[in-house]
Amino acid sequence: MTKISKYHNKPTLSRRSRNNGYIIDVHGYVSVRKPHHPYQTNGYVKEHRLVMEMHLNRYLLPDEHIHHKNYIKTDNRIENLELTNMSKHRTLHNELDKKGIKKYDINLVKTMYLQGFSCRKIGEKLNIGKTTVASYIKELGISRPNVSERNELGEFIGRKVG
Numbered sequence: 237m238t239k240i241s242k243y244h245n246k247p248t249l250s251r252r253s254r255n256n257g258y259i260i261d262v263h264g265y266v267s268v269r270k271p272h273h274p275y276q277t278n279g280y281v282k283e284h285r286l287v288m289e290m291h292l293n294r295y296l297l298p299d300e301h302i303h304h305k306n307y308i309k310t311d312n313r314i315e316n317l318e319l320t321n322m323s324k325h326r327t328l329h330n331e332l333d334k335k336g337i338k339k340y341d342i343n344l345v346k347t348m349y350l351q352g353f354s355c356r357k358i359g360e361k362l363n364i365g366k367t368t369v370a371s372y373i374k375e376l377g378i379s380r381p382n383v384s385e386r387n388e389l390g391e392f393i394g395r396k397v398g
């Protein structure tokens with residue numbers, strides 16, 4: 237029995253819905269207006285969970301977590317998502333930390349990269365070489381997703397409706 241519809245990751249809009257039913261929550265995740273979802277919070281569900289639920293054709297359990305392979309929390313393409321659980325997810329991030337990948341740098345690298353800055357420009361900003369920047373991008377598998385709409389500051393403003 238199929239529980240998950242092909243519109244599962246699409247917002248349920250009401251007349252007064254803002255931003256086409258999408259918001260960015262305080263942790264930087266895209267949330268979708270889904271007031272009837274069993275695990276909704278204030279009427280919203282994280283988009284990456286909806287995408288994985290469609291892929292698995294079932295609801296995710298609360299302990300099941302999703303890792304964003306390229307570290308970009310708004311890149312919710314299924315190929316960027318990895319199903320894990322809370323403890324495995326923590327272990328994975330500890331391993332990455334051991335490799336010396338600094339969260340602060342990485343966040344800036346990925347933000348600037350998504351804004352269209354070159355490796356050289358990013359390196360200048362962070363006071364590191366452009367080769368180091370390029371290796372970060374390669375190691376993290378960061379790709380520039382074209383699924384989010386951004387303003388001229390590179391800020392997320394919504395989703396392109398496909």
Ligand SMILES: [Zn+2]
Pocket residue numbers: 302303304325329
């Ligand atoms: Zn993760």
